[in-house]
Amino acid sequence: MQTQVDNQTQTETKRVFKLDNVNVYYGPHLALRDVNMDIMEHEVTSFIGPSGCGKSTLLRCFNRLNDLITGARVEGNVTYHGANLYGEKVDPVVVRRKIGMVFQKPNPFPKSIYENIAFGVRVNGMKVNMDEVVEQSLRGAALWDEVKDKLKDSGLSLSGGQQQRLCIARAIAVQPEVILMDEPCSALDPISTLRIEELIKELKQKYTIVIVTHNMQQASRVADVTAFFNAEAVEKGRRVGYLVEYGPTEMIFNTPREQYTLDYVSGRFG
Amino acid sequence: MTSVTGGSGDRSSTANRQLVDIDKRVTTAGVLDSGFRGLTLILALAGGACLAWIIVQAAIAAWPAMQLFGFGFIFNTTWSPVTGIYGALPQIYGTLVTSFVALVIAIPVGIGTAIFLTEDFVPSYIRSPIGFAIELIVAIPSVVLGLWGIFVLVPMIRPFFQFLHSTLGWIPIFGGDAPRGNNLLLVGLVLSVMISPIIISITKSTFESIPPELRQGSLALGATRWETILRVLIPAGLSGIVSSVMLAMGRALGETMVAAMLVGNANRISASILQPGSTITSLIASQFGEAGRTQVSALMYAGVVLMVLALVVNIFAEMIIRRFQNVE
Amino acid sequence: MTSIQDQAGATTPSGMPDLTSSSVSGNRNRVGTILTIVSGVFVAFIIIPLLLVLWDVGGRGLPLLFNTDLYTELPPPPGLEDGGFGHAIIGSLMTLGIAAAISFPVGVLAAVYLAEFGRGTRIAYLVKFSANVLTGVPAILIGLFAYTIVVRPLGSFSAFSGGVALGVLMLPIVIRSTEEALLLVPNEMRQAATGIGATRFQTITRIIIPAAMSAIVTGLILSLARAAGEAAPLLFTAFNNSFWNTDPMRPIATLPVLIYFFSIIPYKPQQDLAWAAAVVLLIIVLTASLLARFFSRAKKF
Numbered sequence: 088m089q090t091q092v093d094n095q096t097q098t099e100t101k102r103v104f105k106l107d108n109v110n111v112y113y114g115p116h117l118a119l120r121d122v123n124m125d126i127m128e129h130e131v132t133s134f135i136g137p138s139g140c141g142k143s144t145l146l147r148c149f150n151r152l153n154d155l156i157t158g159a160r161v162e163g164n165v166t167y168h169g170a171n172l173y174g175e176k177v178d179p180v181v182v183r184r185k186i187g188m189v190f191q192k193p194n195p196f197p198k199s200i201y202e203n204i205a206f207g208v209r210v211n212g213m214k215v216n217m218d219e220v221v222e223q224s225l226r227g228a229a230l231w232d233e234v235k236d237k238l239k240d241s242g243l244s245l246s247g248g249q250q251q252r253l254c255i256a257r258a259i260a261v262q263p264e265v266i267l268m269d270e271p272c273s274a275l276d277p278i279s280t281l282r283i284e285e286l287i288k289e290l291k292q293k294y295t296i297v298i299v300t301h302n303m304q305q306a307s308r309v310a311d312v313t314a315f316f317n318a319e320a321v322e323k324g325r326r327v328g329y330l331v332e333y334g335p336t337e338m339i340f341n342t343p344r345e346q347y348t349l350d351y352v353s354g355r356f357g
Numbered sequence: 358m359t360s361v362t363g364g365s366g367d368r369s370s371t372a373n374r375q376l377v378d379i380d381k382r383v384t385t386a387g388v389l390d391s392g393f394r395g396l397t398l399i400l401a402l403a404g405g406a407c408l409a410w411i412i413v414q415a416a417i418a419a420w421p422a423m424q425l426f427g428f429g430f431i432f433n434t435t436w437s438p439v440t441g442i443y444g445a446l447p448q449i450y451g452t453l454v455t456s457f458v459a460l461v462i463a464i465p466v467g468i469g470t471a472i473f474l475t476e477d478f479v480p481s482y483i484r485s486p487i488g489f490a491i492e493l494i495v496a497i498p499s500v501v502l503g504l505w506g507i508f509v510l511v512p513m514i515r516p517f518f519q520f521l522h523s524t525l526g527w528i529p530i531f532g533g534d535a536p537r538g539n540n541l542l543l544v545g546l547v548l549s550v551m552i553s554p555i556i557i558s559i560t561k562s563t564f565e566s567i568p569p570e571l572r573q574g575s576l577a578l579g580a581t582r583w584e585t586i587l588r589v590l591i592p593a594g595l596s597g598i599v600s601s602v603m604l605a606m607g608r609a610l611g612e613t614m615v616a617a618m619l620v621g622n623a624n625r626i627s628a629s630i631l632q633p634g635s636t637i638t639s640l641i642a643s644q645f646g647e648a649g650r651t652q653v654s655a656l657m658y659a660g661v662v663l664m665v666l667a668l669v670v671n672i673f674a675e676m677i678i679r680r681f682q683n684v685e
Numbered sequence: 686m687t688s689i690q691d692q693a694g695a696t697t698p699s700g701m702p703d704l705t706s707s708s709v710s711g712n713r714n715r716v717g718t719i720l721t722i723v724s725g726v727f728v729a730f731i732i733i734p735l736l737l738v739l740w741d742v743g744g745r746g747l748p749l750l751f752n753t754d755l756y757t758e759l760p761p762p763p764g765l766e767d768g769g770f771g772h773a774i775i776g777s778l779m780t781l782g783i784a785a786a787i788s789f790p791v792g793v794l795a796a797v798y799l800a801e802f803g804r805g806t807r808i809a810y811l812v813k814f815s816a817n818v819l820t821g822v823p824a825i826l827i828g829l830f831a832y833t834i835v836v837r838p839l840g841s842f843s844a845f846s847g848g849v850a851l852g853v854l855m856l857p858i859v860i861r862s863t864e865e866a867l868l869l870v871p872n873e874m875r876q877a878a879t880g881i882g883a884t885r886f887q888t889i890t891r892i893i894i895p896a897a898m899s900a901i902v903t904g905l906i907l908s909l910a911r912a913a914g915e916a917a918p919l920l921f922t923a924f925n926n927s928f929w930n931t932d933p934m935r936p937i938a939t940l941p942v943l944i945y946f947f948s949i950i951p952y953k954p955q956q957d958l959a960w961a962a963a964v965v966l967l968i969i970v971l972t973a974s975l976l977a978r979f980f981s982r983a984k985k986f
Contacts, residue, residue, distance in 0.1 A: 152576065167704070170702050170704055180579055180713070181705070183576060183577055183578065184579030185579075188577035190570055192570055194568070194570035195574075196575070196592075196593070206575070210584045210588065257574075387884070394885065397797045397801075398798050398803070398808070401796075402812065403791060404792065405812035405815040407816075407856060407857075411819075411853070414830050414833045415833075417833070466730050469724035472724055473727070487732060491731060493735060493971065494731065494734075494735050496971070496973070497735075497967065497970065498913075498915065498970065499916070500941045500963075501738070501742060501944065503945070503948065504959055504960070505963075508741075508956070550730075554731070557731075581714060582717060604821060608821070610823065611823020611825065611826070613825040613917035614941075618945070618949065641825055642917065642920055657829065660829050664822070664823075667821055667823055668818065668821075671821030672818055675817050679814075
């Protein structure tokens with residue numbers, strides 16, 4: 088990790104992502120318009136807002152997972168440490184290796200716990216002591232003590248909360264710099280949710296985290312910075328999402344600049 | 358059936374009965390209902406019993422030959438109506454070799470094509486006609502393929518066989534006499550085209566039933582598309598793929614017309630797939646018509662051997678599919 | 686460990702991270718491209734034979750179809766020209782008719798039991814299991830079965846025994862496709878019908894089956910098309926006949942068997958008849974497949 092830290096201090100700026108006038112289209116339809124924001128290093132940034140406002144869409148721009156949807160298109164500038172993420176020569180595979188992701192529904196592979204972690208390490212051709220990586224990753228995801236005696240069991244045999252932590256362990260095993268989380272707790276019970284939230288607070292020491300959440304309390308508990316998105320109706324019932332505002336979580340929840348935000352965070356949102 | 362209300366009338370007063378009557382009654386509609394149910398049940402059982410009946414009939418017809426030749430039938434290479442000695446080893450060998458050749462080709466082709474049709478390598482306006490064309494292959498009668506094989510494919514492919522023979526002839530499986538048209542490899546090739554669609558369609562629907570989250574999860578870890586296919590999707594869909602291969606194998610084992618028309622019907626075992634041979638099905642097809650009593654029974658015995666092969670393969674496939682569905 | 690750190694922290698001289706393909710990921714992408722090409726070749730391996738078959742059979746057979754003698758005449762004796770396969774058309778229609786008369790009612794009603802009465806029962810499970818395995822029983826063994834239960838007791842090859850063989854062959858296909866069609870009818874329809882006081886019989890015959898009709902018919906057509914091309918089960922049942930016959934108790938010629946016998950004899954007129962019969966069979970199965978595709982697209986609940 089030493090080299091990485093050195094690089095960061097050298098470049099002075101702590102900005103990881105910078106978005107300039109980003110528009111996302113699905114086919115001919117605009118889904119998200121005109122987003123400008125920065126994501127800072129070692130912070131937890133949360134995206135909140137009503138459903139259909141483009142939070143997840145935007146999240147998937149950061150690791151180019153939107154590429155998988157035929158017809159999806161990103162306009163504007165998304166830079167990662169100053170490099171254009173959508174530049175011609177950029178290999179999405181390299182991007183996704185540096186920018187990990189945890190999904191809404193826990194999605195462990197139908198393989199053993201061990202192999203779930205080893206998968207990403209193997210495909211990326213990293214020459215490491217696999218047992219060590221597996222242990223460190225599972226420890227990092229606060230799962231080691233629960234599974235250390237059954238690493239050969241299927242990842243699917245774990246409970247929902249454990250599966251989600253396995254997915255987090257899987258993501259950190261390839262040593263990313265950023266972890267994107269797409270409503271990681273929406274399928275979990277409150278106790279599992281709490282454990283993941285504690286984990287997120289620990290992970291931000293080492294990683295930059297962007298989390299989409301439906302749960303405003305969750306945002307207020309874990310996030311340093313919160314971005315509020317909204318959607319407006321355009322012709323024929325189509326909705327286009329946009330960024331209303333973003334700032335320190337404190338401010339967004341207590342003294343937001345926009346009336347919309349205040350309405351939403353205080354539950355007066357229609 | 359004296360009255361509409363039947364036996365229940367005694368218990369309630371006439372006035373009440375006119376108001377509400379929800380007692381169980383024997384009515385025309387009721388009889389029709391249970392009769393219909395019974396009829397469908399009987400026919401369902403009949404449909405289910407067909408398989409058992411076919412097996413029993415084959416065993417009965419083969420019984421004389423089974424008594425006469427015992428298990429030696431499977432290991433004997435003589436098939437002589439003149440001396441009355443029958444053994445089906447060359448045919449069993451031919452059946453297994455042609456099916457094996459067909460599978461060696463059809464497994465990669467089938468899985469590769471299924472991947473091609475589920476991934477968006479090409480736009481859907483190209484994929485969808487290809488998918489339809491593959492459905493059509495299943496529909497082509499095998500006797501038509503046999504006809505085409507005799508008159509078009511054999512002359513077309515003979516130079517290829519000769520090339521194989523002259524360059525790789527030192528390997529026993531391509532050795533032997535100079536290849537004419539009809540041989541085990543030819544049958545294997547045609548069978549592979551016939552059975553690939555089975556592998557394609559089941560593998561394709563298996564891939565489609567894998568949750569998209571798995572694919573996204575793999576890609577998000579920095580795996581390439583093909584790494585995702587080979588290391589996540591194929592392992593996750595393995596049971597579906599295996600059962601499709603089993604079903605395809607069952608089809609290859611039992612295919613009659615292509616084998617009868619293209620295998621060369623030579624009663625011999627040759628290490629080379631460029632030599633003619635025969636299969637159980639081609640043996641039955643070519644001899645049953647003018648067979649005497651013992652010979653019919655011997656052919657039935659060969660049929661029983663084929664039946665056992667086909668049943669094992671199909672039951673295995675069916676059980677994998679069931680287990681797979683139950684897991685979901 | 687250093688190598689990974691280098692890779693993870695790789696930067697360009699300007700201090701920006703390097704997101705382009707590295708040598709490692711470049712190789713991985715190249716492997717991917719090769720595999721994509723290979724799978725394209727596999728697709729070609731499977732499509733080209735189909736096109737060749739359609740081209741050759743169409744090319745040789747289609748021109749012959751315009752000669753009306755084809756449908757009204759018998760094949761010529763060896764050495765003579767012209768003639769037709771009218772007797773085999775009648776034979777195919779007769780055997781298929783008998784097969785349909787056996788398999789349609791049995792199969793459809795059995796499927797009604799599976800989908801409506803016996804859903805989830807052990808009996809239904811076993812019936813389905815056995816029907817699915819029956820689909821995999823080689824067609825020639827079904828021919829031998831019909832031989833032992835019909836031809837032997839009656840002492841003669843016959844159109845009827847051929848119909849029995851084809852009927853057994855079609856039965857599992859009919860059961861499966863009809864059951865699938867019935868299962869597509871939403872449960873709300875059953876509840877609605879029962880809710881207004883209809884009996885099960887009325888619900889099934891007046892609501893469910895009509896609602897599933899187009900899908901059921903599609904399945905029946907496909908099963909007929911499949912049976913129309915089968916030669917193996919007819920070899921020892923309907924057998925063959927060089928003359929006109931409409932007696933179901935006597936041997937009869939059919940198009941697939943005619944193709945088989947005429948393809949292995951060295952007379953050109955007979956071979957031409959085989960090509961013409963092949964193109965007729967192809968037209969039947971292609972039309973049925975197209976119809977089925979059209980129907981299955983047209984109606985969805």
